[in-house]
Amino acid sequence: MSGATQRVTPARATAREWTGLAVIALPCMLYSMDLTVLNLAIPSISEDLKPTASQLLWIVDIYGFFVAGLLVTMGTLGDRIGRRRLLLIGAMAFGVASVLAAFSTSANMLIVTRALLGVAGATLAPSTLSLIRNMFLDPAQRTVAIGVWISSYSAGAVIGPVLGGVLLQFFPWGSVFLIGVPVMVLLLALGPWLLPEYRDPDAGALDLASVALWLGAVLAAIYGIKQVAERGPDGVSLMAIAAGALLGWLFARRQGRLANPMIDLRLFRLPAFSVSLGAYMLACFVMFGLFLYNAQYLQLVLGLSPLEAGLWSMPSAGAFIVGSMVVPALTRRLCPAYVMGGGLGVAALGFGMLVLLPAQGGLAWMVTSAIISSLGLAPVFTLATDLVVGSAPPERAGVASAISETSSEFGGALGIAILGSVGAAIYRTAMVDAVPAGLADAAAVDAARSTLGGALALAGELPGATGTALLDTGREALLRALRLVAGLCAVVLLFVGVLVAVRLRGVGVSHGAEEEEARAIPPGGAALPER
Numbered sequence: 001m002s003g004a005t006q007r008v009t010p011a012r013a014t015a016r017e018w019t020g021l022a023v024i025a026l027p028c029m030l031y032s033m034d035l036t037v038l039n040l041a042i043p044s045i046s047e048d049l050k051p052t053a054s055q056l057l058w059i060v061d062i063y064g065f066f067v068a069g070l071l072v073t074m075g076t077l078g079d080r081i082g083r084r085r086l087l088l089i090g091a092m093a094f095g096v097a098s099v100l101a102a103f104s105t106s107a108n109m110l111i112v113t114r115a116l117l118g119v120a121g122a123t124l125a126p127s128t129l130s131l132i133r134n135m136f137l138d139p140a141q142r143t144v145a146i147g148v149w150i151s152s153y154s155a156g157a158v159i160g161p162v163l164g165g166v167l168l169q170f171f172p173w174g175s176v177f178l179i180g181v182p183v184m185v186l187l188l189a190l191g192p193w194l195l196p197e198y199r200d201p202d203a204g205a206l207d208l209a210s211v212a213l214w215l216g217a218v219l220a221a222i223y224g225i226k227q228v229a230e231r232g233p234d235g236v237s238l239m240a241i242a243a244g245a246l247l248g249w250l251f252a253r254r255q256g257r258l259a260n261p262m263i264d265l266r267l268f269r270l271p272a273f274s275v276s277l278g279a280y281m282l283a284c285f286v287m288f289g290l291f292l293y294n295a296q297y298l299q300l301v302l303g304l305s306p307l308e309a310g311l312w313s314m315p316s317a318g319a320f321i322v323g324s325m326v327v328p329a330l331t332r333r334l335c336p337a338y339v340m341g342g343g344l345g346v347a348a349l350g351f352g353m354l355v356l357l358p359a360q361g362g363l364a365w366m367v368t369s370a371i372i373s374s375l376g377l378a379p380v381f382t383l384a385t386d387l388v389v390g391s392a393p394p395e396r397a398g399v400a401s402a403i404s405e406t407s408s409e410f411g412g413a414l415g416i417a418i419l420g421s422v423g424a425a426i427y428r429t430a431m432v433d434a435v436p437a438g439l440a441d442a443a444a445v446d447a448a449r450s451t452l453g454g455a456l457a458l459a460g461e462l463p464g465a466t467g468t469a470l471l472d473t474g475r476e477a478l479l480r481a482l483r484l485v486a487g488l489c490a491v492v493l494l495f496v497g498v499l500v501a502v503r504l505r506g507v508g509v510s511h512g513a514e515e516e517e518a519r520a521i522p523p524g525g526a527a528l529p530e531r
Contacts, residue, residue, distance in 0.1 A: 066118025075402025090123025323378025
């Protein structure tokens with residue numbers, strides 16, 4: 001065989017890289033924990049800082065807004081200044097912001113510090129994932145590493161509520177923010193020793209106009225989508241979405257004219273990139289869209305406490321970790337298209353089970369459904385991420401990682417907004433005539449017709465039989481909404497599964513994505529490793 005056709009065997013990772021992966025997993029676990037523990041602390045924060053309804057909303061949401069808006073900017077910045085450097089800067093900023101948040105003395109101060117946490121948090125996912133892209137050059141090892149990376153988020157989701165509950169039992173609410181400080185100190189201590197530095201040696205200057213356009217597009221779109229999810233479509237939310245779309249169009253046009261764009265739009269021509277990205281986004285769409293109904297069913301229909309509901313979510317998180325870890329073994333026997341397509345089919349089965357969810361005594365049924373869904377979605381998350389990052393040249397791994405994470409943010413927000421609106425419409429239609437006429441508290445009546453929580457509150461103020469009838473109707477309405485939304489999710493997953501199996505045939509984790517990328521997008525230069 002001639003030298004021109006010989007395949008170069010990539011270097012395999014050593015113990016140093018695998019130990020570095022463990023260090024990388026720590027901030028990812030923390031990122032997931034930070035999203036879960038805040039919800040537990042909201043009652044204590046409300047009692048201590050006395051925020052208005054608007055301030056409380058911003059305390060919860062502003063972290064996610066800044067993470068979503070800055071992911072691509074931080075991924076691009078990491079490609080330019082060095083991914084390890086950006087990760088360590090972000091870790092230091094996250095630790096400082098965590099301390100400030102823990103000792104906030106007013107609602108406005110907590111909002112500002114949560115925003116700073118979002119800015120710092122936006123450095124974590126693209127930096128860690130792009131480092132994995134360059135640390136693990138062997139494709140099979142990289143698939144394992146990405147499985148560990150994704151599992152760390154699931155582990156954080158499991159640990160967060162338990163650890164947060166223990167801390168809030170014995171310490172003030174600020175303790176939930178201090179969880180991140182020792183993790184970031186450990187990362188700052190070990191990162192320079194275990195993590196190599198990579199950057200694009202030929203990267204141009206960061207285009208500030210592109211940064212502004214992208215940030216405006218993402219923030220406006222996410223804000224509008226969340227407003228639709230919380231209040232339904234109105235003039236403000238629709239204008240925000242339209243503004244986000246316009247800014248996104250201007251951003252795309254500008255990228256096509258720049259010599260060194262933030263996002264190389266040619267990546268979207270690659271099926272391994274674009275199809276995997278779409279599958280990842282739609283998987284997040286169904287997962288986040290149904291999560292809200294699962295929580296309400298467990299607590300408001302079955303009557304579990306928040307802690308009990310959280311504990312019963314642990315089996316599905318464990319199944320997600322198991323599913324992520326078996327991906328390398330599956331891809332040694334099957335191509336990624338069939339593993340992802342099969343996983344989406346298994347997840348569709350899990351979601352489809354909820355169409356038959358019983359009104360009472362359905363705990364085991366729901367937990368089983370969640371375990372099956374998690375086992376099916378885990379390979380999709382792992383392989384989609386692997387293919388998206390592997391499709392990009394090494395020097396663009398930072399921005400590819402950021403695009404992957406941004407798609408998950410959009411998918412989750414869209415799922416909550418669209419599926420939440422569908423379920424809300426079903427619930428409201430069923431409850432129009434269920435609330436007794438002539439009640440003086442119009443706000444309580446509207447709340448009962450909008451959410452099962454509102455119906456539960458109003459039922460407690462009504463005479464026995466009347467309150468029981470209202471609550472029974474509300475529970476049946478929620479169950480009807482959950483069943484229909486679950487059915488829609490199953491259909492979406494089946495459609496995406498077929499699309500993935502067809503469009504990604506012949507694309508292999510081992511070499512297909514990289515070879516396709518090399519043919520379509522000549523890289524601007526080799527990544528520069530620095531030890």
